[in-house]
Amino acid sequence: MTAEFLHKRSVPEVKAEPFYLPSGNEVDIFAQCHAQNLAVMLKGPTGCGKTRLVEHMAWRLGRPLITIPCHDDLAASDLIGRFLIRHDGTQWYDGPLTQAVREGAICYLDEIVEARQDTIVVLHALTDHRRILPIDKTGETVKAATGFQLVVSYNPGYQRMLKDLKPSTRQRFVAMDLDFPSARHELTIIREESGADYSTAHALVSLAHRIRALKDRGLAEVPSTRLLIATALLVEKGIPIREACYAGLISPLSDDESLVGAMRDLVDATFV
Incomplete structure (x- = not known):
């Protein structure tokens, strides 16, 4: 051989x-x-x-x-x-x-x-x-x-x-x-990567910053820019924004019922 x-x-x-x-x-x-x-x-x-x-x-x-x-x-x-x-x-x-x-x-x-x-x-x-x-x-x-x-x-x-x-x-x-980009940069990235309009991208960035504040309250991983882009893509394809946030932003972060509930409340408060 x-x-x-x-x-x-x-x-x-x-x-x-x-x-x-x-x-x-x-x-x-x-x-x-x-x-x-x-x-x-x-x-x-x-x-x-x-x-x-x-x-x-x-x-x-x-x-x-x-x-x-x-x-x-x-x-x-x-x-x-x-x-x-x-x-x-x-x-x-x-x-x-x-x-x-x-x-x-x-x-x-x-x-x-x-x-x-x-x-x-x-x-x-x-x-x-x-x-x-x-x-x-x-x-x-x-x-x-x-x-x-x-x-x-x-x-x-x-x-x-x-x-x-x-x-x-x-x-x-x-x-x-490296860290997550500033709110202004993150908004620009989401719009560039997903095609989302300004108001949608701005609302998602604001929501992400509120959820990231939960890191010291048991949330192991905070929402990434990648998750925000995925959520924006769902919205751009016609998924209602609350449902897009539940599936693209909240569910991937935790299985803990209390944490998921708190994050869903933030979504509901953001998109009245």
Whole structure:
């Protein structure tokens, strides 16, 4: 049985510009990190625009983008690759990280703290001056191609006291703290993404700010900009606004009857 090596086809670039409205200087910092071969860590609540920022920057920088959702079962081989047995022999298949390293793509690991620590360690040699990826199973050391950048993200509010990155890993990244956009920016984003009129978008943003005030009263996750866009899309397609809020904004946040009831009361008070 012979061993052959198979590298995946090229990753397409992000062709159309993903809409992103900066709330600070995150675009400039990201671009400079890319120019200086620095890895980036994005921290912020669920649905605040971390993934959209990465997509926008891949388009802006003209780089292919490979996104990897992290989870408890993510093994190093899932990132690097593995040998697979075929009818005509054994072939090596590059994992998504290896593919990004070879092709100079942006590799985005979403919710990095969900991955096992022994998996995260394989990133270390890519986040310093070496910019290499050793592949133990083949004996190959892959040098990162020009344009390669490692980007990771996580939600520190959700992960606090549960999981965290080791200091030896955290200090290999330039970190940016993101949050929900201001009310004015959030209104603009909702209108751009959903086509909603001003009054609908304004009412949804006002409602979201009132619900976010419940965070210290037992609400684990507050409504994200993503949920507001989804709700606005339902309204634009003819769903009555209260029903759209119940389904698109309230129900995804909690199963606790008292919390759901309180949030429904806020919806009813907003849309009399």
